Structures are given as structure tokens and as C-alpha cells.
Amino acid sequence: MPRVWKFGDSINTDDILPGKYAPFMVGEDKFHTYAFAHFRPDFAPNYQPGDILVAGKNTGLGSSREYAPEALRKLGLKAIIAKSYARIFYRNLVNLGILPFEAPEVVDALQDGDEVELELERGLLRRGGETFQLRPPPGFLLEALREGSILEYYKRHGKFPGETP
Amino acid sequence: MGLTLAEKILSKRAGREVRAGELVVVEVDQVMVVDSIAGSFFKRLEQLQATPRFPEKVSIVIDHVAPAANVEVAKAQKEIREWGNRHGCRVFDVGRGICHQVLIEERLALPGGIVLGSDSHSTTYGGIACFGSGMGATDIALAAASGRTWLRVPETVKVTFRGSLAPGTTAKDAALEMIRVLTADGATYMSIEMHLVDGAESLTRSQRLTLANLTVEAGAKCGLVVPSGEILELYPIPEWLYPDQDAVYAKQVEIDLSTLTPRVSVPFYVDNVEEVAQVRGKKVDQVFVGTCTNGRLDDLHEVAAILKGRKVAPGVRMLVIPASSEVLEQATADGTLLTLLQAGATLGTPGCGPCMGRHQGVLAPGEVCVSTSNRNFKGRMGAADAEIYLASPRVAAATAIAGYITTPEELEGTHA
Numbered sequence: 408m409p410r411v412w413k414f415g416d417s418i419n420t421d422d423i424l425p426g427k428y429a430p431f432m433v434g435e436d437k438f439h440t441y442a443f444a445h446f447r448p449d450f451a452p453n454y455q456p457g458d459i460l461v462a463g464k465n466t467g468l469g470s471s472r473e474y475a476p477e478a479l480r481k482l483g484l485k486a487i488i489a490k491s492y493a494r495i496f497y498r499n500l501v502n503l504g505i506l507p508f509e510a511p512e513v514v515d516a517l518q519d520g521d522e523v524e525l526e527l528e529r530g531l532l533r534r535g536g537e538t539f540q541l542r543p544p545p546g547f548l549l550e551a552l553r554e555g556s557i558l559e560y561y562k563r564h565g566k567f568p569g570e571t572p
Numbered sequence: 573m574g575l576t577l578a579e580k581i582l583s584k585r586a587g588r589e590v591r592a593g594e595l596v597v598v599e600v601d602q603v604m605v606v607d608s609i610a611g612s613f614f615k616r617l618e619q620l621q622a623t624p625r626f627p628e629k630v631s632i633v634i635d636h637v638a639p640a641a642n643v644e645v646a647k648a649q650k651e652i653r654e655w656g657n658r659h660g661c662r663v664f665d666v667g668r669g670i671c672h673q674v675l676i677e678e679r680l681a682l683p684g685g686i687v688l689g690s691d692s693h694s695t696t697y698g699g700i701a702c703f704g705s706g707m708g709a710t711d712i713a714l715a716a717a718s719g720r721t722w723l724r725v726p727e728t729v730k731v732t733f734r735g736s737l738a739p740g741t742t743a744k745d746a747a748l749e750m751i752r753v754l755t756a757d758g759a760t761y762m763s764i765e766m767h768l769v770d771g772a773e774s775l776t777r778s779q780r781l782t783l784a785n786l787t788v789e790a791g792a793k794c795g796l797v798v799p800s801g802e803i804l805e806l807y808p809i810p811e812w813l814y815p816d817q818d819a820v821y822a823k824q825v826e827i828d829l830s831t832l833t834p835r836v837s838v839p840f841y842v843d844n845v846e847e848v849a850q851v852r853g854k855k856v857d858q859v860f861v862g863t864c865t866n867g868r869l870d871d872l873h874e875v876a877a878i879l880k881g882r883k884v885a886p887g888v889r890m891l892v893i894p895a896s897s898e899v900l901e902q903a904t905a906d907g908t909l910l911t912l913l914q915a916g917a918t919l920g921t922p923g924c925g926p927c928m929g930r931h932q933g934v935l936a937p938g939e940v941c942v943s944t945s946n947r948n949f950k951g952r953m954g955a956a957d958a959e960i961y962l963a964s965p966r967v968a969a970a971t972a973i974a975g976y977i978t979t980p981e982e983l984e985g986t987h988a
């Protein structure tokens with residue numbers, strides 16, 4: 408069963424993927440193996456696709472490097488639950504098709520290592536007999552995600568969600 | 573109700589009045605791509621099966637690892653040059669300088685314009701009231717392909733800087749003080765609108781760029797300095813490019829420059845700001861002067877004035893990396909470089925240098941660095957436990973001479 412990897416406040420992009428392990432430094436095929444290399448070395452080797460990342464305030468502050476969340480997606484991450492997000496990181500998550508849920512109470516309730524199940528579409532999180540309802544991201548973002556990603560959306564429609572042509 | 577500066581710029585571009593909270597799709601003037609994400613940028617364009625809609629509006633800058641540090645990087649940079657040629661996009665090659673500084677010098681970022689950069693410190697353009705914002709590879713590729721981007725019109729935090737800088741303080745100290753007051757997420761998703769009044773109008777373009785550069789460290793989408801002083805001489809300023817008197821702000825903060833003291837940001841977060849006096853005496857291994865925050869000519873002048881006739885302390889490495897080839901040229905012509913070299917400083921190729929820990933001055937475990945840059949996150953400049961203290965060029969210079977964190981005034985024994 409998927410597990411929770413819990414982090415604290417202010418996880419920055421250098422924590423998630425140090426600049427020296429950027430794809431253009433170490434190669435496209437390897438960079439994701441350095442996710443949290445300094446910060447939490449047991450993460451990348453033990454992460455199983457579907458495991459959920461749970462974090463505190465201002466998650467993803469720092470650099471605009473999309474390859475930080477991209478490393479997480481390559482490992483199989485589909486959703487993050489955090490108390491709040493830094494702006495660029497939030498956009499990057501959505502653009503990569505990783506769902507950013509904002510739910511401070513749920514973050515407080517979850518512990519590192521908890522076994523959970525997440526129904527992405529409905530935003531339903533289960534831990535044992537308990538259920539948490541997560542608020543989905545804003546509609547225009549979901550519109551893009553429904554088509555796979557914002558790239559797919561733009562390719563198909565030649566415009567951005569909500570844009571009048 | 574009036575409009576903030578960010579609302580003004582986005583309204584102008586959208587062709588209708590827009591306010592905080594609305595979504596807009598707007599045309600952008602320039603899409604800036606840095607070497608380290610160029611590969612992802614190309615890949616995204618391929619996925620889109622698109623090429624840049626307006627090639628002249630795309631600039632790629634080879635600055636983050638320049639010259640190349642290994643074969644992977646060399647390959648990536650070779651691809652950038654070839655791609656740039658193929659598509660007719662500008663490529664600023666090794667040695668031209670740091671992306672933000674280059675776009676300012678080349679007048680590709682202009683007051684009232686919109687520049688998107690694949691680098692978080694794209695807020696820097698706000699120093700000249702250009703809406704600059706950082707985004708990731710996908711957003712940047714979409715902007716290149718479409719010529720547009722979608723934005724949520726940001727709420728605004730108004731920061732008023734009042735008075736003239738107290739002796740011994742700089743725009744960097746003012747910027748660090750702003751981040752301390754706002755905190756690392758105090759302006760997330762917002763615009764920081766900076767008003768310079770009662771003497772602060774005299775801050776130069778370079779100093780304004782320093783202020784705008786740091787705004788992203790409070791989470792801001794953009795950081796706009798209301799045009800005044802030198803900016804009015806350097807650029808034509810459209811008359812609409814001012815916030816309205818009755819604009820609506822989410823928050824207002826005042827910083828009195830006349831009572832400011834030298835500041836330092838202590839590891840491992842930028843908003844961990846203290847007075848230099850608090851950490852005075854901390855021994856350092858490396859001092860780094862440069863970056864898009866403080867690698868300009870006036871910064872090198874401040875450093876040279878302190879280093880003149882003195883020597884860098886034994887056991888301390890002092891790296892100086894001018895922000896651009898233009899800065900390097902001017903610092904050579906006016907003798908600044910000779911002063912720095914005579915004092916024992918080491919010179920690097922204009923570019924980012926060791927700012928993000930990839931080359932040219934990476935830190936060993938346990939080492940301590942005073943840097944004029946903008947981030948001191950864990951592991952940012954190398955080993956995870958190396959410590960980065962962010963400070964002004966003046967404090968950096970004095971620290972290099974003393975071998976421990978201090979101010980020029982303390983070096984002279986003139987402090988109160």
C-alpha cells in the first residue's frame with residue numbers, strides 16, 4: 408500500500424533536487440535518483456510509485472527549476488498534500504500533472520510512514536477506517552489536467568484554459 | 573478604486589481593466605531561457621510540436637555553468653547554440669554574463685513591459701518597473717510557442733522605503749530587511765510594489781535591481797519599483813506606468829533607510845536576517861562577490877574602495893565574478909580590477925559562478941562562505957553542511973580582509 412513521506416515547512420527546491428544534480432549536469436536518465444539526496448537520502452531509493460508526499464508551509468520555495476518536481480514525477484509521484492505552496496512550484500506541479508492539494512488539517516493529521524490510499528479524481532484520502540476529503544485545485548487547472556496536461560491542452564485547442572480566442 | 577502598478581501593467585496588456593484575483597492571458601515581450609533548463613525547454617516545444625512564434629522574443633543565456641564544467645554540460649550548451657541558429661533566437665554565449673543583467677543591458681527588458689524568465693530571480697526586471705516573473709520549463713515553452721502566458725493578477729504588498737541610506741548601509745541591507753519583515757512566504761503569489769520617498773528616490777538603477785531581485789525570496793510573483801530618479805533619465809516612462817493614489821493593497825510596510833544597519837542573512841533561510849553585529853567574528857573560508865544581486869560595477873567599486881591597499885586574510889579565498897562582460901570591461905578600464913587583484917582576489921568568468929554550487933568555487937563540508945548572492949539554502953553552494961551568509965559587497969569585502977564576518981567600519985576601528 409502507498410505510504411506517506413512527511414516533510415516539514417519550507418522544503419525548498421535545493422532540498423528536493425540540488426542544483427548540481429540537474430539533468431544537464433548528470434544526464435536525463437539519472438537526475439531523479441538524486442531527489443532529496445542531501446535532505447533525506449533514504450527517500451529516492453525507497454520511494455514506491457504512488458507514495459504521497461506531505462509537507463508543511465511554503466512548500467517548494469526557491470528556484471524555478473521544473474526538474475525538481477519532474478524528478479519526483481519520474482519516481483512516480485502523482486500528488487502532494489501541503490499546508491501551502493510557493494508560487495512557481497505550484498505552477499510547475501500542475502504543468503507536470505502532479506496534483507497539489509492544500510489541506511493544513513490533513514497535513515497535521517498524517518504521520519510519516521502512514522499507509523494511505525488516495526482517489527485522485529475525487530480527492531478522497533483513506534487511512535485505515537478514516538477518510539479525509541481534499542479540496543481539488545481551481546477549475547481552470549483541472550480543465551487542463553483533464554486533457555492530460557497543459558501542453559496537451561494547448562496543442563489541442565491552440566489557447567489556454569479560459570482564454571477567449 | 574485605483575489600480576496598483578502590477579494591475580496597471582497587466583490591464584494595459586490585456587486591453588481592459590483587470591484586478592487582483594482575475595485570470596488574464598497576456599502577450600509577453602521577451603521569454604528568457606537559461607542554459608540549465610534549455611534542454612527541458614526544447615523537449616517541451618517538441619511535445620507541443622511547436623517552434624517559437626516570435627523568435628526575436630526568445631533569448632537564451634549561457635550563464636549558469638559557463639564555461640562548461642563537464643561533458644554533459646558542454647553537450648547541452650552545444651545544442652543551445654545549434655538550436656538558437658536553427659530558430660533565429662538570440663543566444664548570449666559564455667562570458668556575456670548573468671541572464672538578468674544581460675537583458676537589462678541589452679534593453680530587452682523595459683519599463684512597462686512583461687518578461688518571463690526560466691529563473692526565479694526574473695523579478696529583477698521590476699527594478700525598472702518591468703513586470704518580470706519566473707516560471708518553469710513548461711510555462712516558458714508555452715510562452716515561446718504562443719507568445720502569451722496566463723497569469724493570475726496578483727494582490728499587492730506596498731513597501732515604502734523612506735529616507736537616505738544610513739552611512740555604511742546599502743540597497744542589499746534594505747532588501748534583506750524587507751525580506752526579514754515580510755518573511756519567506758509573506759508575499760506568495762503577490763506583487764511587491766516598492767515606493768522610494770524622502771530621499772530614497774536617489775537609489776540608482778543598480779540598487780533598484782538589487783531590491784527587486786530579492787523580492788522573490790518573500791515568495792513574490794513580481795517586485796516593481798515605482799519609476800523615479802535615475803530611471804526617468806535612462807528610459808522613456810509611459811505616463812500610465814504609476815500606481816493610482818487610491819490603489820488597493822493587501823498589506824503595507826515601511827522601511828526607514830536612515831536608521832538601517834548592516835544586515836546578514838544567516839543559514840539556511842534567506843529571511844533569517846540579523847544585524848551583522850550579531851554574527852561578528854564568525855570565521856570564513858570563502859568570500860564571493862558577484863551574482864545578479866550584487867555583481868554590478870557599483871558593487872565592485874564598493875569592494876575596491878575597501879580592499880585598496882589591503883590584503884585578503886591568509887586562508888581566505890576571495891572570488892569576484894562580474895555580472896556581465898560590460899561590467900568586466902568597465903571595471904578593467906577604470907582600474908577597479910587591478911585594485912581587487914592586488915588585494916589577492918581571484919577573478920571568474922562573468923556568469924553565475926558558484927551561486928548554485930555547480931562549479932567555480934563549490935564549498936567543502938563545514939566551510940563558511942560570505943556571499944553577495946540571494947540564497948543560502950542548505951547545500952546551495954556545495955556540501956550540505958557548508959554555511960552561506962548573505963551580505964552586502966561592503967560587508968563581504970571587510971570580511972575578506974579580516975577573515976571573519978565584520979564591517980568596514982569595524983576594520984577601521986571607527987564603529988561606535
Ligand code: SF4
Nearest residue numbers: 693863864924927928
Ligand atoms: S547569479 Fe545566482 S541567483 Fe542569479 S541567476 Fe545566476 S544562479 Fe540564479
